[in-house]
Amino acid sequence: MNDKLALPVGTTLDRFIMRKQEDFPYATGELSQLLRDIALAAKIVNREINRAGLLDVTGAYGNQNVQGEEQQKLDVIANIRFIRALRNGGEVCAIISEEEEDIIQTGNTKGKYIVAMDPLDGSSNIDVNVSIGTIFSIYRRASETGCDGTLEDCLQNGTRQIAAGYIIYGSSTMLVYTTGHGVNGFTYEPSLGEFFLSHPNIVTPRTGNVYSCNEGGINGFPEGIKNYISYCRDSGYSARYIGSLVADFHRNLLKGGIYIYPSTAKAPNGKLRLMYECNSLAFIVEQAGGKATTGTQRIMEIEPTELHQRCPLVIGSAEMVDKVEEFMKAEALIS
Numbered sequence: 001m002n003d004k005l006a007l008p009v010g011t012t013l014d015r016f017i018m019r020k021q022e023d024f025p026y027a028t029g030e031l032s033q034l035l036r037d038i039a040l041a042a043k044i045v046n047r048e049i050n051r052a053g054l055l056d057v058t059g060a061y062g063n064q065n066v067q068g069e070e071q072q073k074l075d076v077i078a079n080i081r082f083i084r085a086l087r088n089g090g091e092v093c094a095i096i097s098e099e100e101e102d103i104i105q106t107g108n109t110k111g112k113y114i115v116a117m118d119p120l121d122g123s124s125n126i127d128v129n130v131s132i133g134t135i136f137s138i139y140r141r142a143s144e145t146g147c148d149g150t151l152e153d154c155l156q157n158g159t160r161q162i163a164a165g166y167i168i169y170g171s172s173t174m175l176v177y178t179t180g181h182g183v184n185g186f187t188y189e190p191s192l193g194e195f196f197l198s199h200p201n202i203v204t205p206r207t208g209n210v211y212s213c214n215e216g217g218i219n220g221f222p223e224g225i226k227n228y229i230s231y232c233r234d235s236g237y238s239a240r241y242i243g244s245l246v247a248d249f250h251r252n253l254l255k256g257g258i259y260i261y262p263s264t265a266k267a268p269n270g271k272l273r274l275m276y277e278c279n280s281l282a283f284i285v286e287q288a289g290g291k292a293t294t295g296t297q298r299i300m301e302i303e304p305t306e307l308h309q310r311c312p313l314v315i316g317s318a319e320m321v322d323k324v325e326e327f328m329k330a331e332a333l334i335s
């Protein structure tokens with residue numbers, strides 16, 4: 001292994017990013033700066049979340065977002081913090097956010113990057129002190145002429161991500177990201193104000209015995225998914241569902257397992273958003289050796305047509321995702 005990659009635990013995120021930069025001498029450092037901007041916003045949001053019960057930042061904001069979902073105060077705060085950090089950083093020309101209907105123009109027309117983000121994931125868990133997160137994807141600007149915020153610039157499929165990551169605000173706060181060369185995780189040390197490399201080169205187990213799915217909606221699931229869930233039960237697998245995608249995903253990434261949010265009777269295209277939930281985690285899981293599909297199609301190959309498009313998500317250990325696809329194919333043959 002390249003010596004530079006064998007970094008000791010104790011390496012700060014900044015140092016890690018810098019060393020990676022040294023491996024690409026012709027890179028300009030703009031992506032590195034962008035990752036640092038995200039880490040800065042994460043620290044600020046982490047501080048707000050940690051004091052959530054003490055400050056007036058819990059509860060509903062009194063508004064609905066573009067998805068028709070009730071915004072929580074922390075959804076709004078996280079959205080503002082991340083947008084501000086990305087705008088001030090100067091590397092990003094446009095932002096797609098779950099909390100904003102349209103593309104956000106940062107004013108940095110020369111910025112090379114586009115960020116798609118879910119500023120706060122799992123917001124129904126904020127007020128009950130359960131893990132929540134932030135999810136992001138980074139794309140290179142598509143047009144050569146400078147960003148004018150066109151959909152063409154922003155609607156790129158997941159294979160064109162150049163980096164993706166998430167922050168989990170949990171029993172500790174972690175930032176996990178990939179730039180397409182494996183996955184690394186950093187744990188936040190609040191008294192030092194630094195993220196430290198704690199989970200170098202994350203590889204997800206090939207299989208597992210945990211399935212994460214909101215089974216309350218099972219009557220409206222496709223037959224193939226219903227049959228897979230029966231298979232999980234018959235096999236004695238454990239069911240674990242937090243209701244924060246980031247937290248459910250993170251556990252399965254480290255321990256092995258599968259997360260399923262299929263199409264349902266209520267949500268025929270599934271609930272999760274392609275551009276800033278599914279693609280980001282799909283890139284990470286693939287880089288860690290796992291898989292992400294809709295049950296029939298690789299997530300990262302879906303051509304987006306809308307900023308806030310939804311899709312079914314089956315993600316996790318490769319052998320478990322393969323098994324779901326077998327059940328979906330069997331269903332297709334019958335019907």
Ligand SMILES: O=P(O)(O)OC[C@H]1O[C@](O)(COP(=O)(O)O)[C@@H](O)[C@@H]1O
Nearest residue numbers: 118120121122123124214243244245
């Ligand atoms: O309550 P449900 O239908 O199981 O939905 C839970 C899912 O919805 C989400 O909360 C959607 O994310 P937001 O909180 O960002 O809207 C996921 O994090 C989670 O996995």
Ligand SMILES: [Mg+2]
Nearest residue numbers: 118120121122
């Ligand atoms: Mg979300």
Ligand SMILES: [Mg+2]
Nearest residue numbers: 098118120121
């Ligand atoms: Mg959200």
